[in-house]
Amino acid sequence: MGALLQVSGLSKHFGGFTALDGVSLEIAEGERFGLIGPNGSGKTTLINCIAGSLYNEQGSIAFRGEEVSRLPAYQRVRRGIARSFQLPRPFKSMSVLENLIVPLEYVVHLNDADSRQEALRLLRAIGLADKAEAPSSRLSQVELRKLELARAMAARPRLLISDEAMAGLSGSEVDEVLKILFDLNAQGITIIMIEHIMQAVMRFSQRVVCLDAGKIIAEGTPQTIVQNGDVQRAYLGA
Amino acid sequence: MRFWISAALALALAVAAAFTVKNAYFFFAGYVVLQFVVLATAWNILGGYAGYVNFGTGAFFGIGAYTAVLLVKSLGLPLGVQIAAAALVGAALGFGVGLLTLRLRGIFFSIATVAVAIILQTVIFNWRYLGGATGVQLLRPEVTPPFDNYIKMLFVVGTLLAIVAVAVARYVETSWVGRGLRAIRDSEEAAECTGVPTLRLKLLACVVSGALMSAAGAPLPMYQSFVEPDSAFSLNYSVSALAMPIIGGTAHWFGPVIGAVLLGTVQQLVTVTISSELNVLVVGVLLVLFVVAAPEGIVGLTRRLWARFFK
Numbered sequence: 259m260g261a262l263l264q265v266s267g268l269s270k271h272f273g274g275f276t277a278l279d280g281v282s283l284e285i286a287e288g289e290r291f292g293l294i295g296p297n298g299s300g301k302t303t304l305i306n307c308i309a310g311s312l313y314n315e316q317g318s319i320a321f322r323g324e325e326v327s328r329l330p331a332y333q334r335v336r337r338g339i340a341r342s343f344q345l346p347r348p349f350k351s352m353s354v355l356e357n358l359i360v361p362l363e364y365v366v367h368l369n370d371a372d373s374r375q376e377a378l379r380l381l382r383a384i385g386l387a388d389k390a391e392a393p394s395s396r397l398s399q400v401e402l403r404k405l406e407l408a409r410a411m412a413a414r415p416r417l418l419i420s421d422e423a424m425a426g427l428s429g430s431e432v433d434e435v436l437k438i439l440f441d442l443n444a445q446g447i448t449i450i451m452i453e454h455i456m457q458a459v460m461r462f463s464q465r466v467v468c469l470d471a472g473k474i475i476a477e478g479t480p481q482t483i484v485q486n487g488d489v490q491r492a493y494l495g496a
Numbered sequence: 497m498r499f500w501i502s503a504a505l506a507l508a509l510a511v512a513a514a515f516t517v518k519n520a521y522f523f524f525a526g527y528v529v530l531q532f533v534v535l536a537t538a539w540n541i542l543g544g545y546a547g548y549v550n551f552g553t554g555a556f557f558g559i560g561a562y563t564a565v566l567l568v569k570s571l572g573l574p575l576g577v578q579i580a581a582a583a584l585v586g587a588a589l590g591f592g593v594g595l596l597t598l599r600l601r602g603i604f605f606s607i608a609t610v611a612v613a614i615i616l617q618t619v620i621f622n623w624r625y626l627g628g629a630t631g632v633q634l635l636r637p638e639v640t641p642p643f644d645n646y647i648k649m650l651f652v653v654g655t656l657l658a659i660v661a662v663a664v665a666r667y668v669e670t671s672w673v674g675r676g677l678r679a680i681r682d683s684e685e686a687a688e689c690t691g692v693p694t695l696r697l698k699l700l701a702c703v704v705s706g707a708l709m710s711a712a713g714a715p716l717p718m719y720q721s722f723v724e725p726d727s728a729f730s731l732n733y734s735v736s737a738l739a740m741p742i743i744g745g746t747a748h749w750f751g752p753v754i755g756a757v758l759l760g761t762v763q764q765l766v767t768v769t770i771s772s773e774l775n776v777l778v779v780g781v782l783l784v785l786f787v788v789a790a791p792e793g794i795v796g797l798t799r800r801l802w803a804r805f806f807k
Contacts, residue, residue: 311685330695331688340689347686349679351747360679363672364691413691 261320262287262417262448263308263339268317270303270472277303278314279472285417285450290443292463292480293452296492300472301452302344305419308450309341310334321417336365340415342406344422344452348394354381354405355390361413377412384408384438400431407438418442419450424458432458460484468492499666503659510655514648523651525768527719529760530654531712535733536740536752537661538708541668542701543738544746547681552593552609553737555616556586556706558729560713565626565723568634575653579714586710587703594702598695601684610734617729631724634717650715658753661708666749668704677701709737732776736763739783745793754794 263285270278277300285291295301306312308319310331319327326334340361349357358377362368368376381387384404389397397405403423410418420439424432436458443449453459459466460480468476468483470492476483483489514523535553542548560582567573567581589612597608621629636646643649668674676697679687688694717723736759744755759782763775790797 309689311689330693331685332691332693335689335691343686343689347683349682349686351678351682352675356675360675360687360692361690364676364693409686409690 261285262289262322264318264320265304265308266318266320268304268307268314268319270300270307270312270314276472278307280317281469281472281474282317283467283474283477285448287416287448288443288446289448290439290462290464291448291450292459292466293450293469294454294456294459294466294483294489295469299469299492301469302421303472304469305341305421305450305452309339309419332364335361335413335415338414338416339419340410340413340417341419342403342410342421342423344425346399346402346406348397348402348405348409350393350395352394353391354386354394354397357394357405357409358412361409365413380408380412383441384411385434400427400434403427403435404438407435407442411442415447417448417450419452421452422454423451424453424455436462456484499663503663507652507655507659510652514643514652520645520647523645523647525761525764527647527651527654527715528764529757530651530658531715532736532740532756532760533658533753534654534661534712535709535737536744536756537658537665537749538705538712539737540741540746540749540752541665541677541705541708542698543705544741544752545669545674545677545681546698546701548598548698548701549606549738550609550702550705551606551734551738552613553709553734554729554731555593555609555613556589556709557713557716557733558613558620558725559589559616560586560710561716561723561728562620562626563710564714565632565634565717568717569625569632575715575718579653579657579711582714583707583711586713587707589710590703590706591699593706594699598698598702613729613731613734617725620725620729627724629725631722632717633722636718636721646718650719653715657711661712662749662753664704664708665752668701669749673697673700735776736760736779739779741793743782743786743793745795745797747792748795751793751795758794 261284266282268278268281281304293301307314310329314327318325321337321339326337355377358380359373362373362376378387378390381390384407386401386404386408389401394405407423424435432455439449439462451459451462463480466480466483467474468489475488475492476486539550539553543550563582563585564578567578593612597605600608620626626632640646640649676692679692680694680697684694716728740755740759741752743759745751759779762778766775766778786793
């Protein structure tokens with residue numbers, strides 16, 4: 259398996275605060291990758307830099323061998339990097355279906371009729387088909403998370419970054435979202451999962467990286483990460 | 497198709513009125529209302545669809561008026577050319593202002609657009625050839641065949657401009673551009689991450705909106721046969737162009753049209769019957785009322801009531 263995403267020496271500062279400090283990682287095609295770390299450790303900053311919502315100051319980001327770190331976010335999603343947002347950001351003036359039509363029109367370049375069909379297909383797959391015509395402002399939390407994932411999927415990504423898609427969901431809802439992510443991965447989509455719900459990350463990921471204060475402090479299989487002393491200290495502050 | 501039939505009908509009505517209605521004031525007031533239809537519709541492309549509140553309508557309108565003055569004074573060019581040139585200048589201004597300000601969001605963008613109006617007004621203030629602060633007097637041709645009066649001709653031209661503006665806005669709204677702009681208004685970051693080239697779309701909206709606003713300003717010097725910077729760049733245009741779509745409803749192209757016709761007519765009535773000072777108050781009061789009671793404007797309110805009582 260070749261590297262789909264190669265991040266090297268990534269740094270990002272906000273004023274005097276160092277959010278990312280020389281982060282390097284490689285993600286293989288088809289991998290299920292978990293990103294963990296305590297609050298404020300730089301997880302979201304890292305994926306903002308990868309997806310293009312923020313520009314890194316030092317380092318490089320190569321996606322399928324191409325340097326993308328200077329590209330705006332809309333160019334990166336066209337190359338295959340899609341993301342969901344930690345706090346769902348639906349296009350609330352639009353119906354659920356229309357939310358998906360945006361990426362289908364702008365990234366996949368489908369015409370109106372085709373994009374409607376494709377949006378419906380995606381909604382069926384994720385279990386939101388009955389809400390297709392509902393205004394997205396009227397969805398429940400779990401439905402909003404699903405919409406976030408469906409909208410990211412509509413861009414037909416090779417890499418899907420799921421930013422805390424399960425935060426605040428109940429146990430059965432977590433299972434539901436996990437199943438969706440497993441299914442997507444089975445279709446060949448590489449997934450980066452950022453999650454606070456340890457059980458979910460551990461069950462899902464093949465490999466986990468732990469960030470603390472903008473640096474990678476541990477990397478390995480879920481089992482080795484849980485037993486890692488640095489990780490335990492980072493989380494428990496011991 | 498229905499839209500174009502209605503548009504043709506509106507134009508035919510305007511022409512028919514020009515040949516039958518005798519009261520000259522009707523055309524004088526009607527032109528102002530039409531001018532506001534263009535301004536409100538143009539404002540809504542950036543302000544309503546994309547959610548970028550432009551407070552600089554006066555800048556675009558004024559620069560359109562002065563482009564016309566420059567062309568008349570230097571080359572004596574006809575009205576059609578003045579309007580086309582004003583639209584080009586407005587588009588260029590929209591592009592420039594957009595590049596400089598569209599990276600700002602929310603209130604910061606709005607403040608920047610106010611600054612543009614002040615800067616441009618200052619430039620005209622100090623441009624002697626265009627009359628400077630005292631303004632410039634222009635001779636209006638009395639008669640322009642087939643119309644027996646210049647204002648009647650302007651009334652028909654105004655109708656045409658309004659139709660063009662509404663057609664452009666309607667196209668923007670219903671095309672992929674409109675969906676992208678709405679995505680930007682709802683969440684700019686999510687829009688960008690779903691493939692919408694946000695800066696480009698905003699620039700496009702700013703250019704189109706600016707072109708229409710400046711085109712609306714081009715006939716002003718001849719309409720008044722006099723123009724001076726204070727009134728051409730007046731903040732009143734900015735406020736009205738923003739209030740009308742909000743009162744009519746920003747989500748649909750018909751909103752600004754209703755808002756402009758309604759508010760424009762009320763303003764004219766108040767100006768004639770009470771005072772010209774009071775009409776600004778009318779705008780303010782209506783704006784507050786609608787923002788509080790019906791934030792989706794008349795179009796949204798009607799839809800809601802319709803859904804409640806007839807479905």
